Amino acid sequence: MNRKSQSVYALAFHRFMRNKQAVLGAVIILGLVFVAVFAPFLTHYDPIFDQDYNAVLASPSSAHIFGTDDLGRDTFARLVYGARLTTAAAVLPVAFAFFVGVPIGLYSGYKGGFIDQWIITRLVDALQAFPSLMLALALAAVLGGGFLNAMLAIGIGFLPAFIRITRGQVIALKNQEYILAARSIGCSNLRIALVHILPNVMPTLLVQITLAMATAIISEAGLSYIGVGASPEQPSWGSLLRTAQSYLVTQPWVAAFPGLAISLVVLGFNMMGDGLRRALDPKIKQ
Amino acid sequence: MRVIIKRIASAIPVLALVSIMVFLMLQLLPGDPATVILGEEATPEAVEAMREHLGLNKPLIVQYFDWITKVLQGNLGESLVDGTSVNQLIMERLPATIELALGSFLVALLIALPCGILSAARPNTFADHLCSFISMIGMSIPHFWLGMMCIIVFAVELGVLPASGYVPFFDDPAENLKSIILPVVATGFRESAILMRMIRSSMLEVLQSDYIRTAKAKGLSEMTVLFGHALKNAMIPVITTSGIMLAGLLGGLVITESIFNIPGYGKLVIDSVFNRDFITVQSAILVSAVFVVFINIAVDLLYAFVDPRIRLGKEGNS
Numbered sequence: 211m212n213r214k215s216q217s218v219y220a221l222a223f224h225r226f227m228r229n230k231q232a233v234l235g236a237v238i239i240l241g242l243v244f245v246a247v248f249a250p251f252l253t254h255y256d257p258i259f260d261q262d263y264n265a266v267l268a269s270p271s272s273a274h275i276f277g278t279d280d281l282g283r284d285t286f287a288r289l290v291y292g293a294r295l296t297t298a299a300a301v302l303p304v305a306f307a308f309f310v311g312v313p314i315g316l317y318s319g320y321k322g323g324f325i326d327q328w329i330i331t332r333l334v335d336a337l338q339a340f341p342s343l344m345l346a347l348a349l350a351a352v353l354g355g356g357f358l359n360a361m362l363a364i365g366i367g368f369l370p371a372f373i374r375i376t377r378g379q380v381i382a383l384k385n386q387e388y389i390l391a392a393r394s395i396g397c398s399n400l401r402i403a404l405v406h407i408l409p410n411v412m413p414t415l416l417v418q419i420t421l422a423m424a425t426a427i428i429s430e431a432g433l434s435y436i437g438v439g440a441s442p443e444q445p446s447w448g449s450l451l452r453t454a455q456s457y458l459v460t461q462p463w464v465a466a467f468p469g470l471a472i473s474l475v476v477l478g479f480n481m482m483g484d485g486l487r488r489a490l491d492p493k494i495k496q
Numbered sequence: 497m498r499v500i501i502k503r504i505a506s507a508i509p510v511l512a513l514v515s516i517m518v519f520l521m522l523q524l525l526p527g528d529p530a531t532v533i534l535g536e537e538a539t540p541e542a543v544e545a546m547r548e549h550l551g552l553n554k555p556l557i558v559q560y561f562d563w564i565t566k567v568l569q570g571n572l573g574e575s576l577v578d579g580t581s582v583n584q585l586i587m588e589r590l591p592a593t594i595e596l597a598l599g600s601f602l603v604a605l606l607i608a609l610p611c612g613i614l615s616a617a618r619p620n621t622f623a624d625h626l627c628s629f630i631s632m633i634g635m636s637i638p639h640f641w642l643g644m645m646c647i648i649v650f651a652v653e654l655g656v657l658p659a660s661g662y663v664p665f666f667d668d669p670a671e672n673l674k675s676i677i678l679p680v681v682a683t684g685f686r687e688s689a690i691l692m693r694m695i696r697s698s699m700l701e702v703l704q705s706d707y708i709r710t711a712k713a714k715g716l717s718e719m720t721v722l723f724g725h726a727l728k729n730a731m732i733p734v735i736t737t738s739g740i741m742l743a744g745l746l747g748g749l750v751i752t753e754s755i756f757n758i759p760g761y762g763k764l765v766i767d768s769v770f771n772r773d774f775i776t777v778q779s780a781i782l783v784s785a786v787f788v789v790f791i792n793i794a795v796d797l798l799y800a801f802v803d804p805r806i807r808l809g810k811e812g813n814s
Contacts, residue, residue, distance in 0.1 A: 332513055473638065
């Protein structure tokens with residue numbers, strides 16, 4: 211099983227590496243992680259405390275290559291440190307949806323019956339009825355704003371997709387001969403779900419994870435932009451855009467750089483997600 | 497008819513769960529909801545009066561049934577800010593959001609339909625790659641940033657369109673059109689990306705079917721094959737995507753309305769969140785979820801209506 215899955219992944223890796231667009235996407239994501247990790251080495255400005263009141267809303271110059279914001283903070287430094295929040299925004303909601311949604315989907319799909327049909331499926335249907343941004347706003351209203359609450363809200367919005375995808379795949383797999391064979395030799399349900407089914411659901415989930423990360427970044431930026439995500443002093447790219455909104459007429463570059471950064475990173479995740487989809491499912495029509 | 501009844505019946509448990517989730521939202525408030533609403537400095541009398549007003553002194557299940565009975569009678573409660581009826585607030589804000597949602601959907605369709613068809617008709621050509629690139633860009637650019645860039649270019653630099661604000665259609669149709677162009681283009685561009693991909697893949701699949709090969713073999717022109725034969729069938733799965741998209745737009749224009757300062761439904765929710773007007777938030781969320789459920793029902797029924805295979809299949813099974 212292990213050798214087979216390795217070869218499947220090795221083949222997919224080869225297909226992925228042949229797709230220039232996908233590789234470019236992966237490079238952009240690695241670039242984001244690099245910037246997030248090595249932020250202090252890329253700029254000598256502190257993103258919060260270095261406030262130059264003589265250079266408030268300064269245009270790009272050699273001292274501040276991307277200009278400064280309304281408190282004289284270096285925009286480049288805030289963007290660079292903002293990569294940390296963006297990375298967290300990509301990972302946290304998706305990790306929540308994965309670790310909560312996948313076990314529920316596995317259980318629901320494998321066990322079937324009343325709990326699957328009448329409880330989990332209906333709950334997922336109900337959760338899916340809420341527009342994701344509305345759900346996030348509702349949670350922000352009751353739990354209060356803030357980065358972590360925004361992450362939780364976005365993660366809850368992703369849950370239905372993760373549960374549905376896992377459940378669907380499990381239902382398609384659970385009556386396959388190798389699963390019946392595993393059951394006949396006395397494997398426990400937990401072992402069958404984790405060792406025999408989950409690895410076969412992973413390719414589909416991997417694509418979902420990558421694309422959900424792209425959505426998570428845009429959602430976090432959106433929530434921070436409207437003021438219920440990261441706080442204004444936190445260098446989130448969405449918060450930067452919120453600041454920029456007030457200076458669109460006089461200092462348009464304040465809005466340009468954070469927006470470009472978000473677009474580039476989301477493009478990276480989308481290209482990689484697309485590449486993964488094609489690599490893991492070669493039947494997809496090009 | 498049976499299909500319609502079955503589909504509506506299947507939505508009842510979902511609607512019931514939606515209502516329970518929305519009702520429990522208020523219970524998620526940390527501490528006593530009445531104190532949270534009034535603030536820590538509120539007098540015990542005021543808190544008690546608020547508890548009474550919200551019915552918090554009753555058992556939870558009684559509170560739920562009191563609330564849902566009112567909702568089913570069409571009473572969504574009163575705003576905690578000024579006591580205005582939430583029904584009135586929502587009805588005032590809905591027209592702008594519906595107009596924006598339909599406008600954005602139209603823009604999405606106008607971009608996606610030609611690009612999707614072209615991509616599928618000429619796969620792996622320059623045109624296809626260009627359309628795929630546009631679609632990828634559309635999915636990646638945050639629509640609120642695109643909106644800001646549109647304001648800079650068209651309102652600030654060129655001065656041809658207003659930067660923000662909304663004029664109702666019946667007050668001044670020309671100004672109304674001007675005020676919604678930027679928001680619908682910014683939002684519609686993003687939506688077009690998803691629709692374009694859907695149309696492309698659906699068209700590609702249809703173009704490979706036997707009946708299209710027969711149509712080509714008969715010597716029909718490419719245009720007739722594409723528009724007369726393939727498009728109709730290719731659009732069937734697109735209906736679902738469009739329905740989901742439209743439902744999402746009705747609840748998802750929150751940020752667009754915020755950037756362009758449009759007094760729509762999303763703006764109402766944001767304002768209510770900041771004013772800690774939980775009753776309005778609760779009702780607005782409920783209404784948007786109910787919208788989604790009903791649009792999904794409508795899409796399913798439309799799907800069955802346009803595709804006889806589904807309709808007859810379902811009737812045959814039932």
